[in-house]
Amino acid sequence: ERDAGGHLISSRGPGPVELRARSWLHANCAHCHRRHGGGSAPLEVNFDRALSEAALLWERPTRGDFGLTEARALVPGQPWRSVLNYRVSAIGSGHMPLIGAREVDKAGAALLWEWVAGLPVETRSEEPPLDPFDESQLASTSSAMRLAHAAATGALDDVGKKRAIEAGLSSPRPEVRALFERFRPPAERPLPRRHQAATILKLTGDPDSGSEILSPTGKLAVCFSCHRIGEAGVDFGPNLSDVGGRLSREALLESILEPSRTVLPEFALWTVETAKGEAVTGLMAEKTNEILTMKIGPEVSREIGLAEVIRQSPSAASAMPEGLADFLEPQEVADLLAALAALKSIGN
Structure with missing residues (x-):
């Protein structure tokens, strides 16, 4: 994950894909998504944090899944199921990084897709074929995400790209349209409403x-x-x-x-840090004299021994x-x- 000296490298220069991707995440996301950084999602993507300790791999999203198929923060080998890849590819309220440009970093999004797609997996699933003229490919956010990525990276011919963009921008689902807004000039995009x-x-x-x-x-x-x-x-x-x-x-x-x-107290997000260096974010489901049970996702709980807890911090942000x-x-x-x-x- 790091070069021999533990240094960042240019995400747009030569070098291993993982090293460039981790450098991009550190430069663009780690100011908030690090221990005590203030990010509302419990990610720790700073360069010095090993990927296995970054609260990314197979973690359930705590701030919405955008309709992705069996969504996780990051799914090795399947960027189309990864909320990380969705957020850097979409325009609108779900776009990340939150601070800075509101446009999609095309090179950065393509790099993160390549990195996640290439992460080691036990069994690599075969991607279904893409067809921009098949309307069912926009029925799910995950398949729409694959189509938008193909349009952005030159995997479709001009006719297919035009059709994919037109269909994506016409989708009734805002989370799908957000993936295709990058292809529309900023001046032509509908402005998000701030309803009164x-x-x-x-x-x-x-x-x-x-x-x-x-x-x-x-x-x-x-x-x-x-x-x-x-x-x-x-x-x-x-x-x-x-x-x-x-x-x-x-x-x-x-x-x-x-x-x-x-935010009702029973639905407030908490981050619990343990003596092992873990940071677990979720809802406080139950607390006994010995065990703290965290609800970290729908139908998913995590038990933590109170003796292991070194800090409990509430979030001001709702999980919604x-x-x-x-x-x-x-x-x-x-x-x-x-x-x-x-x-x-x-x-x-």
Whole structure:
């Protein structure tokens, strides 16, 4: 991972792919994503941290999975399942690095893809063939991500690239469109909306239309990677099945537009550091005199002996990503609000 002297090298120069990729991550991401760096995701990508200790490999994402297939922070051999690769390839609220240019670093994104794709795996899965004229390839974020990467790196001919970009930008799913916005000139991109609560609250929402937006196949299908409504979704964030009976319209809207403003204690993110040098981030599920149980993902828990804990730090940020409603129309936000307000009991 490091050269003989432990030095960074240019990510755009000659040298081993892994060394160049780790240098890129250190220069662009490690100012926040390091021990005590303040990043809301528990990554430690500073150059001096071994990859096995970086809280990347096979770790469940704590700030949204963008609809990726069996998403993880980083999946060796499969960048199309890796949230790290998604974030550096997308434009919009999910883009990383958070500080600096809001454009995709084309060379950096291609380098990280090559690095992750080449990481050692026990069994290397064969990638399904790409076809920009097959609309089903945009049905999942992971397949759309492969298509966007192919368009960006010259793997498609001019006709195929044009078709892939047109189809990607026409997708009803914002997490897919975000992967193709890099191909559109900045002046032609739709501006993300900063919705004003007072404006939304004056609108009359249609709960049926809102339910279509907030469905496993709707524009906000990503919400089901953390929340449950009835039989759909998972149990990580609050169960939304009765949220309309628990929160006012104003509080519901605040949770959509500013998810970190009010975080219930039981859903606050904590980072627990152990004497072994580990940093585990998740929800505090249970604490006894001897064991601390952390909920680190949907249906995934981690038990830590209290004797091993040296520090427990709460995060000010919610596990829910910011900006999920930025690319919705004001009326769509009002419809979403009406749908949530109509959810009155666990049984509905």
